[in-house]
Amino acid sequence: MKHLRQLEDQSVYILREAYKHFNHLAMLWSMGKDSTVLLWLARKAFFGHVPFPLLHVDTSYKIPAMIEYRDRIAREWRLNLVVGQNKEALAAGMNHTLGRDVCCTALKTTAMKNLVEEKGYTGIILGVRADEDSTRAKERYFSPRDKHGDWDFRDQPPELWDQFKTTFPPGTHIRIHPLLDWTEINIWEYIKHENIPFMDLYLDRGDGTRYRSLGCAPCTMPIKSTAKTVDEIIAELRGTNVAERAGRAQDAGRGMEMLRKKGYM
Amino acid sequence: MNRGFIERVNHMTQHDQTKPQESLNIVIVGHVDHGKSTLVGRLYADTGSLPEGKVEKVQAICRQQGKEFEYAFLFDAFLEEQEQGITIDTARTFFIWNGRQYIIIDAPGHKEFLKNMISGAARAEAALLLIDALEGVREQSKKHGYLLSLLGVTQFAVVVNKMDLVGYRQDVFDGIEKEYREFLGQFRAVPQQMIPVSAKMGDNIATRSSHMNWYQGPTVLETLALFKKEQVRSEQPLRFPLQDVYKFDARRILAGRITAGRLKVGDQLVFSPSNKTALVQSIEGFNVDPPQSEAQAGQSVGITLDEQIFVERGEIASHRDSIPLVSTAIRVNLFWMGRRPLEKGRKYVLRLATREVACEVAAIHRIIDTADLAQLQESQAVAKNQVAELTLRAKSPLAFDLSSSFEATGRFVLVDEYDIAGGGIITELVHDEQEGLREEARQREYAWLTGDVRAEDRAAQYGHRAAIVLFTGSAQTGKTFLARRVEALLVADSRHAYLLEGENLLQGLDADLSAADPSFAAERVRRYGEVARLLIDTGLIVVSTSKTFGINYQRMAEMIRTLVQPAPVIAVHMSRAGEEPPPNTDLHFAGPQDFDAAARRILEELKRRGVLIQPSGTKSTIQYSI
Ligand SMILES: Nc1nc2c(ncn2[C@@H]2O[C@H](COP(=O)(O)OP(=O)(O)OP(=O)(O)O)[C@@H](O)[C@H]2O)c(=O)[nH]1
Ligand SMILES: [Mg+2]
Numbered sequence: 001m002k003h004l005r006q007l008e009d010q011s012v013y014i015l016r017e018a019y020k021h022f023n024h025l026a027m028l029w030s031m032g033k034d035s036t037v038l039l040w041l042a043r044k045a046f047f048g049h050v051p052f053p054l055l056h057v058d059t060s061y062k063i064p065a066m067i068e069y070r071d072r073i074a075r076e077w078r079l080n081l082v083v084g085q086n087k088e089a090l091a092a093g094m095n096h097t098l099g100r101d102v103c104c105t106a107l108k109t110t111a112m113k114n115l116v117e118e119k120g121y122t123g124i125i126l127g128v129r130a131d132e133d134s135t136r137a138k139e140r141y142f143s144p145r146d147k148h149g150d151w152d153f154r155d156q157p158p159e160l161w162d163q164f165k166t167t168f169p170p171g172t173h174i175r176i177h178p179l180l181d182w183t184e185i186n187i188w189e190y191i192k193h194e195n196i197p198f199m200d201l202y203l204d205r206g207d208g209t210r211y212r213s214l215g216c217a218p219c220t221m222p223i224k225s226t227a228k229t230v231d232e233i234i235a236e237l238r239g240t241n242v243a244e245r246a247g248r249a250q251d252a253g254r255g256m257e258m259l260r261k262k263g264y265m
Numbered sequence: 266m267n268r269g270f271i272e273r274v275n276h277m278t279q280h281d282q283t284k285p286q287e288s289l290n291i292v293i294v295g296h297v298d299h300g301k302s303t304l305v306g307r308l309y310a311d312t313g314s315l316p317e318g319k320v321e322k323v324q325a326i327c328r329q330q331g332k333e334f335e336y337a338f339l340f341d342a343f344l345e346e347q348e349q350g351i352t353i354d355t356a357r358t359f360f361i362w363n364g365r366q367y368i369i370i371d372a373p374g375h376k377e378f379l380k381n382m383i384s385g386a387a388r389a390e391a392a393l394l395l396i397d398a399l400e401g402v403r404e405q406s407k408k409h410g411y412l413l414s415l416l417g418v419t420q421f422a423v424v425v426n427k428m429d430l431v432g433y434r435q436d437v438f439d440g441i442e443k444e445y446r447e448f449l450g451q452f453r454a455v456p457q458q459m460i461p462v463s464a465k466m467g468d469n470i471a472t473r474s475s476h477m478n479w480y481q482g483p484t485v486l487e488t489l490a491l492f493k494k495e496q497v498r499s500e501q502p503l504r505f506p507l508q509d510v511y512k513f514d515a516r517r518i519l520a521g522r523i524t525a526g527r528l529k530v531g532d533q534l535v536f537s538p539s540n541k542t543a544l545v546q547s548i549e550g551f552n553v554d555p556p557q558s559e560a561q562a563g564q565s566v567g568i569t570l571d572e573q574i575f576v577e578r579g580e581i582a583s584h585r586d587s588i589p590l591v592s593t594a595i596r597v598n599l600f601w602m603g604r605r606p607l608e609k610g611r612k613y614v615l616r617l618a619t620r621e622v623a624c625e626v627a628a629i630h631r632i633i634d635t636a637d638l639a640q641l642q643e644s645q646a647v648a649k650n651q652v653a654e655l656t657l658r659a660k661s662p663l664a665f666d667l668s669s670s671f672e673a674t675g676r677f678v679l680v681d682e683y684d685i686a687g688g689g690i691i692t693e694l695v696h697d698e699q700e701g702l703r704e705e706a707r708q709r710e711y712a713w714l715t716g717d718v719r720a721e722d723r724a725a726q727y728g729h730r731a732a733i734v735l736f737t738g739s740a741q742t743g744k745t746f747l748a749r750r751v752e753a754l755l756v757a758d759s760r761h762a763y764l765l766e767g768e769n770l771l772q773g774l775d776a777d778l779s780a781a782d783p784s785f786a787a788e789r790v791r792r793y794g795e796v797a798r799l800l801i802d803t804g805l806i807v808v809s810t811s812k813t814f815g816i817n818y819q820r821m822a823e824m825i826r827t828l829v830q831p832a833p834v835i836a837v838h839m840s841r842a843g844e845e846p847p848p849n850t851d852l853h854f855a856g857p858q859d860f861d862a863a864a865r866r867i868l869e870e871l872k873r874r875g876v877l878i879q880p881s882g883t884k885s886t887i888q889y890s891i
Contacts, residue, residue, distance in 0.1 A: 003288040003366065005564070012565040013508070013522050020509050020578065045520075047567060048551045049513040130357040134342030137356040140384070153343065156354055158380040158602050160387045160688040162522075163616050163678040181288075181368060183359050194552060238284075241317045257343065 004190055008044065011178040013162060014141055015045040015125070018176045019052070021166035022123030026082070028112070028265065029054040031066045031073075032214045033198055034127035037187050038179055040196050042125075043077070053080040055115060055124075059107040060090055061216035069199050084115035096218045101259060107216075109263045113149045116173060125176045126265050131183045133256045143175045144168055149263035185237050192230040204228050285366040287494050292355075292386045294413065295395030296405040297374035300426040302352050304395065304464035305371045306336025308485065311471035314360040315339065336464070340371050353378055355385035363490055374405055379650050380602040383688065386413060391492040392421035393485065398437055398461070399430045402444050408635040408650075410445070414454045415598060415652070415690060417672050420495075422458040422488045429463040433476040451638045458488050498562035501525040502587035504666070504674050506618035507536070507580045511567070518549050518567040519576070524618065524673035527561040528568070528582075536580040537664035538591045538703075539831035540710040543570035573721045575730070575833065575875075579620030581664040581674060585711070589664045589674060591703055594627065594695035596656050599647070599679070603686030606646040607653075607679070613686075615659060617677040623660040623848070624679075630654040647687075656695055660848045662703065662827070667691055698820075702791065702827045709798075710831075723804035724878065727761050731801045732876040733829055734867060736810045737818040737847060738839035743858060747839065748810040750864040755806060758868070760877065763800060767793050767811020786815040787824075794828030801832045806876065819847040835870055 503526030668675030
């Protein structure tokens with residue numbers, strides 16, 4: 001488990017740098033496996049405490065079990081939970097049938113932008129991993145976003161050794177990615193090693209399917225799998241060549257590249 | 266479509282299923298278009314490491330653009346990258362082979378994107394440097410080779426690519442090997458392998474080539490396995506740069522990442538540059554059972570100490586027998602990535618481990634031409650993508666190591682405005698005039714004998730920590746007048762304060778000194794500083810005012826600071842309107858003053874700095890400013 005400890009050490013270092021340098025810091029928590037590991041790493045970094053708010057961008061299309069899980073963990077771990085929602089778009093009837101890019105942009109990107117603006121956060125910690133898709137593979141640990149929340153991937157700041165971009169002009173913010181070096185398998189290995197509570201939607205509960213990645217109900221499809229334990233998930237992943245987000249509709253074509261330039265997580 | 270590819274995938278097993286025990290970061294560098302991305306793509310394809318559907322996606326893109334299949338597109342994901350056939354930014358990709366996980370960082374070769382290449386290489390533990398067999402050694406081949414060594418990547422192999430374009434001829438390979446080894450030799454870099462390959466055709470990537478029987482060495486894939494995971498750092502002397510101090514609950518935890526050596530519960534730590542010492546009481550953790558009693562290089566940890574000494578982020582903890590260097594001046598090798606050139610005299614922020622300090626470029630000794638290392642230019646400025654030898658002067662003393670002995674504490678970055686604009690390694694300590702006093706203070710701290718009463722016990726009794734309020738400024742600005750106000754106000758507030766007037770020492774302690782002696786002024790300051798130090802040790806707030814002993818006040822203040830280390834210094838400068846305050850001034854009063862308001866302002870500052878402890882309930886509690 002030496003390499004897990006190395007990943008943990010690096011993520012903890014990044015989290016502590018973020019906490020030191022940003023007065024208005026928040027962490028995005030979608031209750032999925034990655035952001036829950038991220039939350040756990042925050043408890044590691046701050047010795048059982050989570051000294052910043054957790055943001056949940058609620059699209060209203062999440063699977064109901066996710067909300068129950070969210071509220072239980074928030075209570076047990078004494079989290080400061082902040083929920084954001086693009087109520088306007090929802091009231092106007094936004095949903096995925098109007099186009100997935102449009103829907104994701106309205107209910108996630110815009111909802112998050114509004115939340116960041118309203119609360120004045122200057123640092124947002126996200127559980128993005130480099131192995132998720134090829135644009136995330138090109139991310140920095142500390143990644144600036146301009147006044148519109150856009151990502152200028154053509155001109156990213158240098159990142160040398162453990163020195164990160166922690167100063168930035170007013171009106172812009174920094175996305176912080178402590179999990180960049182983790183793979184999907186690492187996430188599960190760590191969940192097992194630390195015994196982190198996770199949602200059983202990730203397991204086969206008898207019908208021969210499970211979720212590999214959790215998003216909105218209409219746009220996330222379960223995969224065929226009989227993995228009933230974390231060990232079985234790890235064994236399954238070691239034997240597969242299917243991309244994790246294959247069950248996610250947004251990733252088709254250049255979808256993700258376009259979404260992420262505009263500020264998508 | 267490349268048919269060879271399909272055959273190979275079908276012949277290979279699925280990707281390696283053994284559980285990896287370690288992970289290694291590899292960067293791929295080299296001149297633009299020499300085939301880095303192609304090599305990475307080929308490596309993944311030939312080891313069956315690509316996700317399903319990925320090749321089809323790229324095929325569709327190539328067909329759409331009317332291009333031949335490009336392996337490079339597997340990782341050059343951005344539209345702009347594919348349209349121009351060029352890598353813009355590094356990509357992190359993962360693959361598992363023979364029980365090891367590799368993070369492969371594909372760097373761009375175009376000189377426009379050098380800062381991205383550097384970001385990728387700085388993260389690597391080993392490198393592959395590609396040279397196009399047809400084009401030969403080019404400008405960036407050399408620059409990248411030199412930068413690898415500057416960045417501390419000593420483990421690397423040179424890959425001579427596109428051998429298919431030169432008929433797989435050994436003499437071409439030998440020529441490039443000779444030329445490039447000579448270049449590397451100038452800065453004593455030695456590649457572990459030189460490998461002839463064709464990334465496009467798959468020769469010597471994952472499988473041995475049948476076109477180059479003259480080559481017996483390992484393939485690229487075999488070479489990766491030969492790279493070693495570095496372990497030696499934990500065998501070095503301890504370096505623990507303090508990252509932060511937490512007080513979330515009853516514990517006061519010092520957090521940081523050990524960059525070299527080990528620490529154990531019970532160890533005595535010395536913090537540099539403050540010279541404070543304390544014993545490690547515990548290594549804290551969350552969900553760690555049993556608690557760690559020892560920690561080593563690479564680990565992010567949190568410790569508690571037996572004594573609540575005041576230490577701040579940026580200090581480096583070590584064992585007493587091997588402490589880091591301390592100075593305000595360093596000689597460095599630096600590469601510059603800034604939007605505007607680096608200039609002599611301009612101010613930058615220097616970041617070394619967790620320390621941040623203002624600095625300026627004292628001298629630009631020479632610009633190093635990476636294409637021809639023998640050629641050295643004089644210059645007043647360092648342009649983007651140049652490498653230079655400089656002397657930097659920091660505003661306050663800095664703890665560091667030479668990069669030849671310690672990696673993490675021997676290197677630094679420079680921040681220009683909002684951006685990290687340069688990075689470098691420290692090659693020499695430059696002696697400054699404080700050195701003697703610094704050593705005196707350090708030896709004194711080690712040898713000082715104390716009673717059973719600790720500084721924190723005194724602080725709890727007195728309702729404040731010990732500190733010094735150091736007044737500086739030109740004559741006739743009301744320094745002494747204000748200092749007396751501050752003393753009076755503190756005592757009226759039941760604090761223990763004492764006005765230390767420099768001139769008084771002449772009547773007694775300094776009576777033996779002769780004004781004719783050239784060291785008269787310096788010796789007076791030294792004695793003054795030692796007296797201040799002694800009073801501080803009694804738990805007092807020393808309000809210090811004095812004429813400048815005949816040397817300029819900036820220098821005097823620096824000397825006193827060095828001697829009273831590690832006590833908190835609140836520097837107050839008084840000047841006539843329009844003058845610049847000296848560096849490290851906490852409060853500056855210019856022109857005619859409302860002295861009562863100024864005195865109150867100083868007390869506020871003492872509170873803010875955690876010197877004055879607010880009484881809470883019957884017994885005061887200590888609020889360290891953390
Ligand atoms: N004939 C031949 N062509 C090759 C070989 N390797 C790469 N190429 C071609 O060289 C061109 C550049 O390859 P890339 O892999 O994009 O080069 P790169 O080093 O990644 O370029 P940058 O990242 O932009 O610096 C492409 O058209 C490749 O098909 C090879 O072994 N033989
Ligand atoms: Mg490339």
